[in-house]
Amino acid sequence: MSDAMALTESTYYILLSLMMPQHGYGIMQRTEEMSRGRVRLAAGTLYGALNSLCDKGWIIQLPVEDGSRRKEYRLTEQGRTVLRNEVARLRELADNGERVLKEC
Amino acid sequence: MEKRKTIQKWFWVWEFEKEENWLNEMAMNGWVLESVGFCAYHFIRCEPGEYTLRLEMHPYDEAYVQFMQDTGAEYVGRMMMWIYFRKKAADGAFDLFSDIDSRITHLDKIGKMLTAVGGANLLIGIANTFSPARLGWINLLCATLLMYCLGRIHGKKEALEKERLLHE
Numbered sequence: 037m038s039d040a041m042a043l044t045e046s047t048y049y050i051l052l053s054l055m056m057p058q059h060g061y062g063i064m065q066r067t068e069e070m071s072r073g074r075v076r077l078a079a080g081t082l083y084g085a086l087n088s089l090c091d092k093g094w095i096i097q098l099p100v101e102d103g104s105r106r107k108e109y110r111l112t113e114q115g116r117t118v119l120r121n122e123v124a125r126l127r128e129l130a131d132n133g134e135r136v137l138k139e140c
Numbered sequence: 141m142e143k144r145k146t147i148q149k150w151f152w153v154w155e156f157e158k159e160e161n162w163l164n165e166m167a168m169n170g171w172v173l174e175s176v177g178f179c180a181y182h183f184i185r186c187e188p189g190e191y192t193l194r195l196e197m198h199p200y201d202e203a204y205v206q207f208m209q210d211t212g213a214e215y216v217g218r219m220m221m222w223i224y225f226r227k228k229a230a231d232g233a234f235d236l237f238s239d240i241d242s243r244i245t246h247l248d249k250i251g252k253m254l255t256a257v258g259g260a261n262l263l264i265g266i267a268n269t270f271s272p273a274r275l276g277w278i279n280l281l282c283a284t285l286l287m288y289c290l291g292r293i294h295g296k297k298e299a300l301e302k303e304r305l306l307h308e
Contacts, residue, residue: 044308046239061211079211080196080236083204084245106210 043122049075050085051111051119054095059106060086094118145171147181153250154292156195156222163193163224172226176219191226192234197250198223221253240304247297251290258286 043051053066063086064077086109089095094115098108111119151159163173163181171183172191194213198204198221205215205223212231216224227234237243265279 044239044241046241059210060207064211076233076235076238078235078238078242079208079213080246081238081242083207084242105206107207 042125043118045075046077046081046085047089048119048122049077050082050089051094051115054109054111054115057098057108057110059108061106063109089115141185143185144174145183147183148179149181150179152292153254153289154296156197156250160193160195163195167191167193167226173216173224176217176222176224178219189229192229193224193226194234194236195222195224196236196246197221197253199249239308240300241308244297244300244304247293247300251293251297254286254290254293258283258290261286 049067049070050063052070053063058066060079060082063082064079067075067077086095090097090109092114093112095109096112098110100107149162151162166173166181166183167186168189170186170188172186173181173193174184175182193216200218208225209215213225213227213234216226218224225234225236237246261279261283265276265283268274268276268279270276
């Protein structure tokens with residue numbers, strides 16, 4: 037699938053949460069905080085998404101530190117570009133929506 | 141008052157949501173799933189509504205169980221390809237899937253499993269029809285049943301895909 041396609045809400049918030057290294061539960065919390073409780077990522081959905089995002093190279097899994105069993109993830113440069121493009125796309129959607137609704 | 145009980149119950153593969161609802165009703169009535177066996181559910185007393193139960197089809201994956209535990213879920217057990225989790229209601233809402241895509245992926249996994257097992261039964265059934273024992277009909281019957289299950293799962297998936305056209 038093309039990288040220029042729209043991201044799902046889950047993917048968008050996962051990427052946003054991973055500007056800083058974060059483990060699974062941290063991503064769930066960050067997403068809930070940022071969306072003020074509106075978007076709640078379920079663990080099964082998140083697990084599948086993290087694996088696909090690693091395969092795509094948009095995020096990477098960090099080496100597991102000694103004494104910690106939680107895997108941490110971080111956004112890659114490629115992931116950052118995807119995110120930037122998505123924000124531009126969303127802005128276009130929102131701008132058009134506002135403009136059209138104002139006219140009527 | 142008894143502390144534990146076992147209930148024998150059968151659910152068809154397409155009834156996994158019904159099974160999950162039943163387990164949650166049991167928890168509402170003060171019985172939480174403690175372990176699972178073949179068509180057997182072992183419960184232990186809990187406070188009514190103390191737990192939320194979830195189940196899904198997932199091939200054996202230690203990393204996944206670990207991941208779930210890290211997010212605060214408890215691993216209850218597994219039966220065949222099905223895995224059971226619970227979480228204290230006080231620790232917040234508990235769901236395994238939060239978007240249509242991952243629900244579709246889950247149904248796909250179930251479908252693939254049914255196709256593999258059903259296909260194997262079909263082949264064995266055909267092979268055994270020509271064997272002296274003539275027991276091939278058993279496998280053919282299984283294959284038919286599994287294909288019916290596949291149809292039910294496919295129906296659920298189509299409904300979600302229709303919704304996916306409009307929503308996430």
